[in-house]
Amino acid sequence: MTSLDEQILQRRTNLDELSKLGLEIYPRKFERRHTIAELVEAHVQRTHDELEGDRIETITGGRILAIRAFGKAGFLVLSDGHAKIQVYIRMDSMPELDFKIHQLLDFGDWVGVEGRLFRTKTNELTIWASRLHFLAKCLLPLPEKWHGLTDVETRYRQRYLDLIVNPDSRRVFETRSRIIAAVREFMTARGYLEVETPMMQPIAGGAIARPFVTHHNALDMDLYLRIAPELYLKRLTVGGFEKVFEINRNFRNEGISTQHNPEFTMLEFYEAYADYQALMRMTEEMIATVARRAIGTEQIVFGDHQISLQAPFARLSLRDAAREAASRRLNREVTDADLRTRDAAAAIAAHLALEVDPGDGAGKITTTIFEALCEDRLIQPTFVYDLPTEVSPLSKQKPDDPDTVERFELYIGGFEVANAFSELNDPAEQRRRFEAQLKDRAGGNLAAHEMDEDYIRALEYGLPPTGGEGVGVDRLVMLLTNSPSIRDVILFPLMRKRE
């Protein structure tokens, strides 16, 4: 028999023995007078003498995280997830039955306790148990108390174990919840309406990415899991909702990395009458505000870096960034004209040993140069603005420069956190952009945008000047919780199936 089998058998035997004592081994409810967190918060400052004077009686419950038994007495450590408290068990302080229950408990079981608060010799806040109630059995052995669970695969596949034994992991997800609440509060306070748009879409639009395909049986229709809510949210702006936002999942059928999970959470919002400059100001305020509310500071530590999220953030044009980085790297002057000429840009990329597709134009190549040379160096929050039109099928061009759009990406910690632009609202130009994407698609780029006739029709009804933005919520959580991998901030990241 293996150690695992043996330990499971022992726990089952203990459960059988509990049953033989006449207990309901899966009781239906237990009424707590206080949670453990409430007890700790209310009494952690109280001294031994104060507690003896007050005689505070409580009824509480939790999972057993430690058992230290010695003969006719012992200690349990109970957790309610937020806080821990010690319980003192004495044979002569409780009914015989309750003490027998104590002898059949295993690490991980759920119990309820009645008793009085006191402080031990070592000054630990403790419940002196007068009753012990069995609530549920943990039939499988838990990871070790001291080293905890470090195997990342088990942490992701069996997140419940991670949450039981690794308080830091639990804290990440509590912070995640606060971050999302703070974002929602920020948007709502600014008069934004929260909406939900389709996750299953007949045309996967609003981003450049490969979608997941699914099928509706009754309609016998293929559908795509959305890669972005963008085109639907802008339809709402056409419909007269001037400020809308959605916080929800997007699905992109692409590689997995420390910064990419196939499903990820995005805040996306649209504001009529705003342009990308207004969105930059709003974004830096939002990120600073959310950081303050969720973690209490704008100064964060991310890996080896100290990052200040205090507004205003740096601003850098993409062409300038690419030009300067390429000039430095090649040790010669690269001009703006070089980056705007296909052949010159391609030659520069070649010198930089960057791969360029034959179909890539000057704008795409400039973006490639930027991504290779600049992206991971943008540690402090930086708006990279004025992107090439070629890589921005839904953004509005600059009035004096049709090759450039009013768009920015926000970089923090070396990766992209947000992407925003003045929305293209000219239906004729939008049709031309879609057609360019179709050409790209015909050339084999499965991520290129499809034609969306209904979206063009919506624009024909009139989209007011509008600014729109997407914020990668998971990445924001990574930054604010100092998590190096997106999987550390997603409760159940996608894993390969295992038999």
Place this chain on the structure above:
RNA sequence: GCGCCUGUAGCUCAGUGGUAGAGCAUUCGACUUUUAAUCGAAUGGCCGUUGGUUCAAUUCCAACCAGGCGCACCA
């Protein structure tokens, strides 16, 4: 998809071409204020899977499975 690394007890980790090791956990014994409780004893292994080399493989080699990191794709 490519490259590098990892997989040994429930957990955390050592280790070796010749019958497999520790700590915690588990079991038994002692113990009525411990807190990584302590003390004594014991149990627990298809060394990821399948092949190959070898007298002999957990160890060397290959493929596969799973994971991590990097690249690519992208947010």
